[in-house]
Amino acid sequence: MSTRQPRGAGHPDCWGKCRTYPGDPSWSEPHIWDELKKTVDGLLICWRPVVIACHHPHFDEEQCNEVRKQWHSPQYLEKSSSAIQTPLFANKSCDPFTEPDAPCAIGNHVAYSVKFAKEHNLCFGCMGKSTGSQALAVWMGHLRLTEWFDDYEGSNYTGPAVKMQAGVPVEQTYEEANARGLVMVSGVCPTVDFSGGYIQGGGHGPFGSLYGLAADQTLYVEVITTTGEFVRASPTENSDLFWAMSGGGGGTYGILWTVTVKAFPDIPIAGGRIGFSKSDKLSDDTCFAFYSNEKFDLPVVFLPNGTSRSIITFLQPFVDKLSSMRIPRKADYETYPNFLPAYKELELWDNRDGGGVEDSAGAFNIAIRPTLKVAGNPDDAVYPALNSSPAIQGKLYKITAYVGLLRELTPGSGPYLNEADPYERNWQQAFHGSHYNKLLSIKDKRDPDQILYGSTAVGGDRWSEKDDGRLCPAQSGVQWFLSEAFGRGRGALASFLPSL
Numbered sequence: 001m002s003t004r005q006p007r008g009a010g011h012p013d014c015w016g017k018c019r020t021y022p023g024d025p026s027w028s029e030p031h032i033w034d035e036l037k038k039t040v041d042g043l044l045i046c047w048r049p050v051v052i053a054c055h056h057p058h059f060d061e062e063q064c065n066e067v068r069k070q071w072h073s074p075q076y077l078e079k080s081s082s083a084i085q086t087p088l089f090a091n092k093s094c095d096p097f098t099e100p101d102a103p104c105a106i107g108n109h110v111a112y113s114v115k116f117a118k119e120h121n122l123c124f125g126c127m128g129k130s131t132g133s134q135a136l137a138v139w140m141g142h143l144r145l146t147e148w149f150d151d152y153e154g155s156n157y158t159g160p161a162v163k164m165q166a167g168v169p170v171e172q173t174y175e176e177a178n179a180r181g182l183v184m185v186s187g188v189c190p191t192v193d194f195s196g197g198y199i200q201g202g203g204h205g206p207f208g209s210l211y212g213l214a215a216d217q218t219l220y221v222e223v224i225t226t227t228g229e230f231v232r233a234s235p236t237e238n239s240d241l242f243w244a245m246s247g248g249g250g251g252t253y254g255i256l257w258t259v260t261v262k263a264f265p266d267i268p269i270a271g272g273r274i275g276f277s278k279s280d281k282l283s284d285d286t287c288f289a290f291y292s293n294e295k296f297d298l299p300v301v302f303l304p305n306g307t308s309r310s311i312i313t314f315l316q317p318f319v320d321k322l323s324s325m326r327i328p329r330k331a332d333y334e335t336y337p338n339f340l341p342a343y344k345e346l347e348l349w350d351n352r353d354g355g356g357v358e359d360s361a362g363a364f365n366i367a368i369r370p371t372l373k374v375a376g377n378p379d380d381a382v383y384p385a386l387n388s389s390p391a392i393q394g395k396l397y398k399i400t401a402y403v404g405l406l407r408e409l410t411p412g413s414g415p416y417l418n419e420a421d422p423y424e425r426n427w428q429q430a431f432h433g434s435h436y437n438k439l440l441s442i443k444d445k446r447d448p449d450q451i452l453y454g455s456t457a458v459g460g461d462r463w464s465e466k467d468d469g470r471l472c473p474a475q476s477g478v479q480w481f482l483s484e485a486f487g488r489g490r491g492a493l494a495s496f497l498p499s500l
């Protein structure tokens with residue numbers, strides 16, 4: 001067992017040391033896992049990858065075929081704490097379609113305890129965002145309780161609202177709201193967790209053009225911090241944490257236990273979709289020139305309080321352009337009396353090709369204009385560019401080169417941290433703009449031992465992922481100390497050296 005004492009981020013001793021990893025002397029003491037299991041009432045999961053049945057020595061043809069059949073279904077994958085929806089972020093290890101002899105060993109224990117991770121110098125939520133080699137993770141998927149308020153009264157809002165636990169998926173938000181004659185700003189994909197990365201990173205959705213982003217609707221959050229506190233954060237209590245967790249990114253400042261957000265009366269909505277793909281008999285050249293080598297989709301355009309006629313008018317210039325290039329497309333538009341039927345009919349449309357993600361891209365939600373004005377000018381950590389321009393978000397994999405073209409197309413807009421190019425070089429500025437330094441100081445205050453990590457989460461650039469997956473400081477303690485002190489100005493330097 002390592003006796004290394006955790007130190008605050010402000011202490012250079014914290015730096016220069018990698019997180020503990022299998023093979024290290026302190027890793028192999030089984031009793032530490034037994035102790036952890038006791039402290040969390042047995043809720044410690046020692047998991048095996050869902051794909052293990054496709055690889056020796058656990059190969060089982062029947063089970064493996066079942067995994068292969070379901071491999072693109074988020075509903076199937078979400079039942080396991082070990083499943084990763086985008087295998088790219090697990091280095092495509094444990095792939096059900098590789099040979100049974102190919103190794104399958106992506107991880108070890110998924111465990112429940114921040115304190116434990118801190119004491120044992122383990123990585124918590126490493127690599128990518130919620131994928132990480134040998135990291136501990138908290139699985140929130142079963143926390144799905146909600147509490148609805150007809151007339152919530154807060155410091156700056158009175159009206160319908162809902163308090164939701166961290167595992168409530170988008171689908172549940174719409175179903176429950178609909179049962180009460182309400183709607184809310186929530187996402188498009190039914191299986192995304194509303195209270196997880198979605199709302200903490202901003203959160204766009206069908207009602208964005210009317211009410212703003214999901215993070216703009218946050219009234220208060222309940223958070224478990226890595227210093228072991230359970231705190232309520234709102235515009236008037238722990239306001240720094242509230243601000244950061246309303247748009248500053250998930251997995252960074254604390255673990256969100258519940259979030260309470262505004263809800264609104266249900267209204268008529270128009271919906272439409274348009275797209276074309278290689279399978280629509282286009283040559284590679286034509287399609288590539290447009291957006292990617294696979295397809296272009298505007299899978300769902302929602303217009304709250306609008307009609308199908310207004311969507312047709314909005315898309316007409318684009319349709320004319322496609323016609324002039326003789327590009328066949330799929331399209332339809334409709335007006336619905338209220339939201340849920342529109343969502344149920346339109347959301348599934350994009351699943352027609354089973355989701356080929358790695359070399360394709362989708363441009364979507366061009367119609368969303370979640371400005372600060374429609375959101376009521378909230379003070380939150382959402383990247384200002386997202387709230388100020390028509391948002392075009394690129395869902396891009398392996399096509400970093402396209403990002404430059406998107407930027408030229410959308411001057412003044414910015415990438416959305418939840419759906420951006422994962423290899424964005426200047427992600428601090430690109431995802432957070434002028435908010436970055438403020439977010440970093442909140443991160444240091446609320447997570448002083450830097451337990452929470454994501455490669456593109458605030459503070460993530462202080463770490464680097466080695467070839468074996470181990471997480472190590474990006475700089476030596478001295479380098480870090482100097483860059484922090486001088487990078488953040490004399491005030492910061494004085495706080496490290498109180499005698500100055």
Ligand SMILES: Cc1cc2nc3c(=O)[nH]c(=O)nc-3n(C[C@H](O)[C@H](O)[C@H](O)COP(=O)(O)OP(=O)(O)OC[C@H]3O[C@@H](n4cnc5c(N)ncnc54)[C@H](O)[C@@H]3O)c2cc1C
Pocket residue numbers: 085125129130140166186187188189191192193194195196197198199200201202203204205249250251252254255256257418419454457
């Ligand atoms: C199919 C699909 C459709 C999507 N549609 C939309 C959409 O319509 N609108 C939109 O805005 N985005 C959309 N997204 C992007 C989505 O917002 C992000 O993928 C988001 O990060 C998902 O959050 P999650 O909690 O479900 O995922 P995870 O991968 O579990 O979490 C993402 C990050 O949030 C952190 N996190 C999760 N839960 C918590 C918690 N309780 N407390 C603190 N940190 C936490 C994790 O540590 C991680 O850093 C979509 C994504 C997919 C895959």
